[in-house]
Amino acid sequence: MADLHKLAQMLQELDDQMVACMKCGMCQAVCPVFAESLNEADVTRGKIALLENLAKEMIADAKGVQEKLNKCLLCGSCAANCPSGVKIMDIFLKARIIVNTYMGLSPVKKVILKGMLTRPGLFNALVSVAARFQGVFSKPVNDLIGSSCSQWLSPVIGDRHFLSLAKEPLHGAVPSLDSAPGASGLKVAFFPGCVVDKMFPRIGHAVLKVMAHHGVGVFMPAGQACCGIPALSSGDRESYEKLVTANARVFAKGAYDVLITPCATCTATIKEMWPKFLDGFDATTRAQVLAMSEKAMDVNQFLVDKVGVTAVDKPTGGTRVTVHDPCHLAKSLGVRSQPRTLLSANRDYELVEMAEADRCCGCGGSFNLAHYEVSRSIGRRKRDNIVASKADVVATGCPACMMQISDMLSQGGDRIAVRHPVEIYAETID
Amino acid sequence: MPSNALIKEFQAIVGKENVLESEADRHSYSYDSAVLDPVVPDLAVRPTSSEELGKVVRLCNENGLPVTPRGAGTNLSGGTIPSKGGIVLLTNALNKIVEINEEDLYAVVQPGVVTARFAAEVARRGLFYPPDPGSQAVSTLGGNVAENAGGLRGLKYGVTKDYVMGVDFFDVNGELVKSGSRTVKCVTGLNLSALQVASEGTLGVFNEIILKLVPPPAANKAMMALFDDVDKASATVAAIIAAKIVPCTLELLDNVTINLVEDFTKAGLPRDAQAILLIEVDGHPGQVVEEAEKVVAICKKTGATEVKAAKDEAERNKLWEARRAALPALARAKPTTVLEDATVPRSKIPAMIKAINAIARKYDLTIGTFGHAGDGNLHPTIMCDKRDKNEFHRVEEAVDEIFDVALSLKGTLSGEHGIGLAKSKWLEKETSAATIAYAKALKKAVDPKGILNPGKIIGG
Numbered sequence: 001m002a003d004l005h006k007l008a009q010m011l012q013e014l015d016d017q018m019v020a021c022m023k024c025g026m027c028q029a030v031c032p033v034f035a036e037s038l039n040e041a042d043v044t045r046g047k048i049a050l051l052e053n054l055a056k057e058m059i060a061d062a063k064g065v066q067e068k069l070n071k072c073l074l075c076g077s078c079a080a081n082c083p084s085g086v087k088i089m090d091i092f093l094k095a096r097i098i099v100n101t102y103m104g105l106s107p108v109k110k111v112i113l114k115g116m117l118t119r120p121g122l123f124n125a126l127v128s129v130a131a132r133f134q135g136v137f138s139k140p141v142n143d144l145i146g147s148s149c150s151q152w153l154s155p156v157i158g159d160r161h162f163l164s165l166a167k168e169p170l171h172g173a174v175p176s177l178d179s180a181p182g183a184s185g186l187k188v189a190f191f192p193g194c195v196v197d198k199m200f201p202r203i204g205h206a207v208l209k210v211m212a213h214h215g216v217g218v219f220m221p222a223g224q225a226c227c228g229i230p231a232l233s234s235g236d237r238e239s240y241e242k243l244v245t246a247n248a249r250v251f252a253k254g255a256y257d258v259l260i261t262p263c264a265t266c267t268a269t270i271k272e273m274w275p276k277f278l279d280g281f282d283a284t285t286r287a288q289v290l291a292m293s294e295k296a297m298d299v300n301q302f303l304v305d306k307v308g309v310t311a312v313d314k315p316t317g318g319t320r321v322t323v324h325d326p327c328h329l330a331k332s333l334g335v336r337s338q339p340r341t342l343l344s345a346n347r348d349y350e351l352v353e354m355a356e357a358d359r360c361c362g363c364g365g366s367f368n369l370a371h372y373e374v375s376r377s378i379g380r381r382k383r384d385n386i387v388a389s390k391a392d393v394v395a396t397g398c399p400a401c402m403m404q405i406s407d408m409l410s411q412g413g414d415r416i417a418v419r420h421p422v423e424i425y426a427e428t429i430d
Numbered sequence: 431m432p433s434n435a436l437i438k439e440f441q442a443i444v445g446k447e448n449v450l451e452s453e454a455d456r457h458s459y460s461y462d463s464a465v466l467d468p469v470v471p472d473l474a475v476r477p478t479s480s481e482e483l484g485k486v487v488r489l490c491n492e493n494g495l496p497v498t499p500r501g502a503g504t505n506l507s508g509g510t511i512p513s514k515g516g517i518v519l520l521t522n523a524l525n526k527i528v529e530i531n532e533e534d535l536y537a538v539v540q541p542g543v544v545t546a547r548f549a550a551e552v553a554r555r556g557l558f559y560p561p562d563p564g565s566q567a568v569s570t571l572g573g574n575v576a577e578n579a580g581g582l583r584g585l586k587y588g589v590t591k592d593y594v595m596g597v598d599f600f601d602v603n604g605e606l607v608k609s610g611s612r613t614v615k616c617v618t619g620l621n622l623s624a625l626q627v628a629s630e631g632t633l634g635v636f637n638e639i640i641l642k643l644v645p646p647p648a649a650n651k652a653m654m655a656l657f658d659d660v661d662k663a664s665a666t667v668a669a670i671i672a673a674k675i676v677p678c679t680l681e682l683l684d685n686v687t688i689n690l691v692e693d694f695t696k697a698g699l700p701r702d703a704q705a706i707l708l709i710e711v712d713g714h715p716g717q718v719v720e721e722a723e724k725v726v727a728i729c730k731k732t733g734a735t736e737v738k739a740a741k742d743e744a745e746r747n748k749l750w751e752a753r754r755a756a757l758p759a760l761a762r763a764k765p766t767t768v769l770e771d772a773t774v775p776r777s778k779i780p781a782m783i784k785a786i787n788a789i790a791r792k793y794d795l796t797i798g799t800f801g802h803a804g805d806g807n808l809h810p811t812i813m814c815d816k817r818d819k820n821e822f823h824r825v826e827e828a829v830d831e832i833f834d835v836a837l838s839l840k841g842t843l844s845g846e847h848g849i850g851l852a853k854s855k856w857l858e859k860e861t862s863a864a865t866i867a868y869a870k871a872l873k874k875a876v877d878p879k880g881i882l883n884p885g886k887i888i889g890g
Contacts, residue, residue, distance in 0.1 A: 015817075016765075019815070019816075020762075022465075022761055023463050024463050024504065025462075025463060025502055025503055025565065026565070026567060028502055029568045038476070038520070038523060039450070046458035053468075058457070059453055059454065059457055061452070061453040061454060064454035064455075067454070068458075083757055083758040083761050085762050
């Protein structure tokens with residue numbers, strides 16, 4: 001088949017990276033999806049073998065390989081544990097670009113990525129309409145978590161317990177900001193990310209409060225776009241480049257020391273992925289993208305490593321808080337201790353560790369939409385570990401994890417709040 | 431390819447979701463961890479109960495369909511490559527720990543239980559399952575028994591076969607054959623359990639395995655010794671054993687490995703050291719202290735340039751880092767990692783390492799050697815790129831020669847990785863024509879149609 005030959009040739013550019021996989025199979029130990037299905041094609045070794053065979057034209061069913069390739073959380077657990085150090089995330093993202101471009105995006109993804117996400121103005125307008133009407137179609141189920149479910153929308157969202165869109169997004173309350181550094185002498189650029197902007201503006205407000213308290217100047221330009229990971233992980237390079245370019249433009253207008261985000265996935269994308277997918281940019285944009293990427297830092301890490309927040313000496317305790325380590329924070333960026341330090345800086349909380357704190361929650365962005373049942377079983381394990389820790393609050397530095405964990409706890413009928421470490425730290429500031 | 435009618439019969443036994451027939455799924459069961467060409471099976475079938483397992487085997491035999499049992503697919507000799515097509519029989523849903531008996535010190539497991547999960551569960555009950563193959567985080571106990579997997583603790587604690595008290599398995603007709611027992615002593619009938627160990631799935635399909643457990647050692651102490659000469663390291667191993675001390679681990683890293691580990695970890699290992707020995711003693715606390723002191727004294731006497739003894743768990747972890755990093759460091763050096771396991775009597779280690787280094791020079795290859803010095807089980811690891819046809823041909827010649835040397839030193843082809851497809855052509859060289867003929871007659875008698883993992887160990 002002539003077409004398949006072309007696809008195979010394109011995949012051969014990954015050969016140098018794929019050949020490093022020695023097929024030892026150690027990824028089976030940590031892959032959350034494999035733990036559910038026990039299917040080799042769901043684990044990294046299997047996926048790489050399939051891509052190799054597709055590149056060698058040993059497999060005719062490209063669509064079958066595409067389905068397996070897309071059935072992955074991109075959590076990076078395998079990469080963090082790979083004895084041969086295979087650049088698994090690079091391989092999978094590049095392969096998704098090649099295969100998904102070749103096979104085409106699903107119609108739903110086309111509408112979301114090309115029709116909406118790459119048009120921030122329209123995206124914001126649609127979300128604000130949805131925020132106004134969401135109460136009509138859904139009913140609250142857990143006031144502590146803030147979740148709702150909806151009979152009306154079940155054909156679209158199933159029986160998820162979802163969090164409501166904020167009445168007022170962060171960019172509504174604070175359209176833009178450019179304050180001078182205070183006592184700290186530091187100035188940050190603030191990239192809240194879509195989920196914080198539209199669903200958890202309270203986290204954005206907490207970040208701004210903490211920065212003001214520590215005398216950190218903040219540059220938050222208007223017109224920010226999504227970090228691009230939903231497009232990149234769908235293999236939609238065109239939309240990805242549009243989003244990154246939009247961000248590069250608005251952030252180039254200000255000067256700052258560090259670019260902070262309260263979203264583990266946004267930070268990992270900007271820091272790890274942006275420098276690897278530069279081919280489509282002109283020299284100016286490339287320089288802007290790299291400048292942002294080099295300065296990107298998780299907000300927990302910034303507060304502990306740069307501002308110098310430390311744990312209090314004599315905590316009084318009272319509220320038990322446990323930490324979920326987001327994959328993109330712990331495994332991609334190696335940020336593990338800082339969120340814990342931040343929580344220990346609030347004397348009213350007592351830190352208790354849950355089992356498997358760094359095991360993936362199962363969200364995986366659009367994985368949750370395409371494979372909800374798998375996502376939910378992985379999430380239940382996380383929920384069980386949280387409940388077993390007897391915590392009152394679970395804190396995690398990723399709003400996507402917060403959505404998934406909220407869904408799981410709410411379905412379990414649990415009275416455990418889900419919060420960002422920065423929110424808990426912000427409580428110490430009057 | 432099996433007919434649609436036959437596929438439906440498999441589906442009727444195990445359910446539709448447990449018969450994997452798509453091209454992508456079949457391709458993902460065409461390989462294991464050995465550096466060999468993949469072979470795509472006709473189907474992959476995953477029974478979820480003993481009853482289903484027996485029926486699947488019977489159906490395969492009735493249709494003359496080859497059966498390749500597969501746990502985690504981590505073996506290094508091609509034992510789980512379905513070289514004659516047929517079905518890959520997935521055991522990973524048969525993953526129940528049936529019983530852990532703390533009074534009688536045994537456990538009963540299904541074949542798909544993951545080794546590390548089992549060892550952790552046993553440890554939680556205050557007991558110990560010593561075999562610790564390198565792939566234990568993912569390998570299955572069924573696979574361990576079928577390959578007679580070893581590990582780092584072989585010298586003192588033995589290998590998987592030393593813990594197998596019984597194996598219940600299905601014959602080709604799907605009838606359950608029982609062997610062994612839950613008792614320490616058992617002489618009832620032929621020792622069929624022992625026949626299943628290292629059989630690589632060629633003589634039966636495991637249903638349940640009875641494993642021996644032991645009390646864990648109360649204390650341990652790790653030491654590391656550096657040498658400027660492999661002979662001195664080997665003399666140290668001999669002197670430790672001669673002093674009636676049996677360490678639980680006695681691991682060796684050669685100069686090539688030391689340098690690659692240092693490149694990778696920057697832990698500060700001396701690049702000019704010719705060998706590192708990692709030694710750990712365990713047992714009663716008093717005995718551990720005494721033996722550790724003796725080991726340190728022996729190392730100094732036999733010419734170690736430096737000896738370190740861990741004072742606490744953190745230091746122990748640090749000493750172990752070099753050994754833990756050995757395979758990752760070697761694996762990162764070049765795209766393809768050919769991990770061999772030719773084994774020699776421990777006194778022949780210096781001769782073996784010298785020969786391996788000469789072979790590396792002769793064929794212009796990089797070979798790092800590390801492994802279990804205490805039991806003579808070395809892992810010469812050839813770093814290469816299988817895409818380079820010329821180089822890979824030299825690798826194959828080098829491997830041939832490594833086996834020749836191992837046999838000439840009264841060693842064996844494989845200490846723990848198995849024969850599978852990769853080494854069956856050398857089997858007669860180590861054994862005899864009569865040995866192969868006997869094994870083939872045995873195989874023919876219990877598996878007349880040759881459906882049980884055909885092509886492995888004895889060829890055919």
